[in-house]
Amino acid sequence: xxxxxxxxxxxxxxxxxxxxxxxxxxxxxxxxxxxxxxxxxxxxxxxxxxxxxxxxxxxxxxxxxxxxxxxxxxxxxxxxxxxxxxxxxxxxxxxxxxxxxxxxxxxxxxxxxxxxxxxxxxxxxxxxxxxxxxxxxxxxxxxxxxxxxxxxxxxxxxxxxxxxxxxxxxxxxxxxxxxxxxxxxxxxxxxxxxxxxxxxxxxxxxxxxxxxxxxxxxxxxxxxxxxxxxxxxxxxxxxxxxxxxxxxxxxxxxxxxxxxxxxxxxxxxxxxxxxxxxxxxxxxxxxxxxxxxxxxxxxxxxxxxxxxxxxxxxxxxxxxxxxxxxxxxxxxxxxxxxxxxxxxxxxxxxxxxxxxxxxxxxxxxxxxxxxxxxxxxxxxxxxxxxxx
Numbered sequence: 001x002x003x004x005x006x007x008x009x010x011x012x013x014x015x016x017x018x019x020x021x022x023x024x025x026x027x028x029x030x031x032x033x034x035x036x037x038x039x040x041x042x043x044x045x046x047x048x049x050x051x052x053x054x055x056x057x058x059x060x061x062x063x064x065x066x067x068x069x070x071x072x073x074x075x076x077x078x079x080x081x082x083x084x085x086x087x088x089x090x091x092x093x094x095x096x097x098x099x100x101x102x103x104x105x106x107x108x109x110x111x112x113x114x115x116x117x118x119x120x121x122x123x124x125x126x127x128x129x130x131x132x133x134x135x136x137x138x139x140x141x142x143x144x145x146x147x148x149x150x151x152x153x154x155x156x157x158x159x160x161x162x163x164x165x166x167x168x169x170x171x172x173x174x175x176x177x178x179x180x181x182x183x184x185x186x187x188x189x190x191x192x193x194x195x196x197x198x199x200x201x202x203x204x205x206x207x208x209x210x211x212x213x214x215x216x217x218x219x220x221x222x223x224x225x226x227x228x229x230x231x232x233x234x235x236x237x238x239x240x241x242x243x244x245x246x247x248x249x250x251x252x253x254x255x256x257x258x259x260x261x262x263x264x265x266x267x268x269x270x271x272x273x274x275x276x277x278x279x280x281x282x283x284x285x286x287x288x289x290x291x292x293x294x295x296x297x298x299x300x301x302x303x304x305x306x307x308x309x310x311x312x313x314x315x316x317x318x319x320x321x322x323x324x325x326x327x328x329x330x331x332x333x334x335x336x337x338x339x340x341x342x343x344x345x346x347x348x349x350x351x352x353x354x355x356x357x358x359x360x361x362x363x364x365x366x367x368x369x370x371x372x373x374x375x376x377x378x379x380x381x382x383x384x385x386x387x388x
Contacts, residue, residue, distance in 0.1 A: 009132045013125050014354025018338065022348040033377045035365045036348040038174060038322065040239040042368075045280070045287045048238055052276035060271045067259040068095025068247070072274045075281040080230065080249050083206075084220040091252045094259060095277075097269045099204055099233035099246030104130045105261040106229045107166065109254060110198055111136040115165035120151065122324075122352055122359030124174050124202070136165065142358040145315065145326065149178030153187055164197045171215060172205040175355045175364040176324040177317020179209065182216040189221045200229045204246075207237040207288060209319040210296045219249075226251060236320075237288055238280045245269065245277050295321050298367040298374055305378035306365075309385055321368045324352065328361040330388060338363060345380040 018036045026032050043049075055061075067073070073090040081088035096102045103126055111117060113135030119127040121140035131138045139159050142152040150171075160167070167188060171180040192199050199218055206215045219228040233246030248258065262268070299317060306314040306325045314325035327337055334351035341347045341363075352362030367374055 006133050006135070010129055014350050018342070018348050018350055021342060025342070025346075031346055032342070033347045033369070033373050033380070035367070035369060035374075035377060036350050038366050038368070039241045040236065040291070040321075040368050041370070042239040042291055044239050044243070045283075047283045048240065048276050048280045051279035051283075052243070052272050055272035055275035060275055062271055064268045064271050064274060065259075066263040066266075066268050067255065068093065068269060069271070069274045069278075072278050072281075073247075075278050076247050076249070079281050080232070084217055084225075086220060086225055088249060089252070092249050092255055094248045094250065094255050094262070095269050095274060096246050096248065096262060097244040097266055097273075099202075099231050099235070100126060101262060101266060102229070102231045102246055102248030102258070103127070103200070103202065104133070105258045105265075106200060106248060106250060106254060107131065107134045107136070108261060109257045110134075111165055114163075116161070116163045117166045117168065118156065118159060118164055119168040120170055120173065121357055122175055122355035122362070123168075123170060125355065127168050127170075128356070139164070140356060140358070143173065143176060143178065147184075148181075148315065148318065149173060149176035149324065150180045150184050151188065153184060156188065157191065160191045160195055160197075162195050164195050166198045166200060167192055168200045168202065169218060170202040172209060172317070172319025174205070174320055175322050175350070175352070175359065175362075176315075177320045177322045178315075179213070179215055179318040185216055185218045186221060189218055189224050192227060193223055198227050198229065199224065200231060202231045204231065204233055204236055205320040206232065208292055208295060208321060210292070210299065211318070213318060215319060229254070234277055234280055239291070240276070240280070243273050243276060245273050295367065298369070298371055299323070301371050302365065302367045302374050302378070305375065306381075309378070309382045311385060311388075321366060323365050323367065324359075324362050325365070326362055330385070334360055334363055341381055341384060345377075345384040347377045347380055 022032045073093040077088040107130045111134035117131045117136045143149040230249040234240040311329040338351040350364040352359030
């Protein structure tokens with residue numbers, strides 16, 4: 001049996017593949033430390049969960065407009081406008097079940113077959129998947145370790161042209177934790193305006209940033225909100241991965257097209273989940289600060305621990321909850337290294353190659369785990385690598 005060509009390139013995300021291997025080892029009696037799945041290890045904040053529970057008991061389990069409930073879109077517009085220093089209208093907001101529909105559907109709405117789309121490598125695997133499903137031509141730009149894992153701007157300027165339809169950014173980044181500096185964003189914005197192309201800015205980790213830093217958004221630059229799709233959500237900031245709640249902020253005309261794609265695919269986002277989202281944005285934010293402070297403590301532990309292992313170098317990530325250590329000195333592929341650490345050290349990590357060609361020579365470790373487990377993982381990793 002044959003299937004449509006648009007699905008021929010699709011493959012599982014590496015994190016789920018490694019998770020399956022790790023769970024098989026656990027079923028056989030092995031103890032595994034999980035540093036492979038990119039989700040918070042905290043429970044959803046209590047006020048948010050209670051708001052969702054109340055909504056269910058009050059019968060808020062009906063259909064909503066595909067674009068999202070107006071009170072939630074108003075809350076998102078207020079929050080995003082305050083963050084960016086811009087006037088955002090609720091009609092620019094599209095609510096979705098998780099952030100991924102607001103990656104996929106704007107791509108489907110904008111990309112014609114043959115259009116070129118620039119995206120970061122190493123980067124979130126969904127970017128390349130959605131480009132190819134839409135019929136676009138993926139054009140990867142390396143993220144440079146020497147530039148805090150921001151774009152290789154020389155490569156970017158060679159690749160961007162009048163056939164470029166969309167530029168995808170992710171800051172803070174999965175898998176590197178890097179934050180794109182304002183000076184780089186200005187260059188990318190100038191190129192987008194020169195070649196009249198769109199920008200998709202994946203900002204799902206924008207609240208998870210360290211050392212009191214701020215994350216600039218390309219949308220806040222002059223003339224860019226009119227050509228930018230901001231993608232964000234509740235999974236990472238509010239530990240709501242299983243609730244499936246995300247959103248996009250984009251020009252009103254594009255929002256209406258994306259709403260139609262939502263209408264004919266998922267229909268709408270669960271009503272009680274949207275009520276919980278309103279509470280997340282308008283309720284107390286102190287727990288967010290507590291969680292970010294804890295992530296920073298864990299980051300410092302894992303970075304110092306990895307850098308103490310001979311043969312590994314690891315940059316200090318500026319955001320998200322990932323480290324992306326360089327393992328090139330060992331002379332083996334990241335896939336082989338990840339398998340070795342799982343089998344011999346009992347530590348589940350992802351090979352950098354799961355995130356693209358330029359991720360080879362690196363590993364991705366998630367530090368949404370306890371400091372005790374992180375320290376134990378470092379010791380077990382070091383023991384295996386010393387044997388090499």
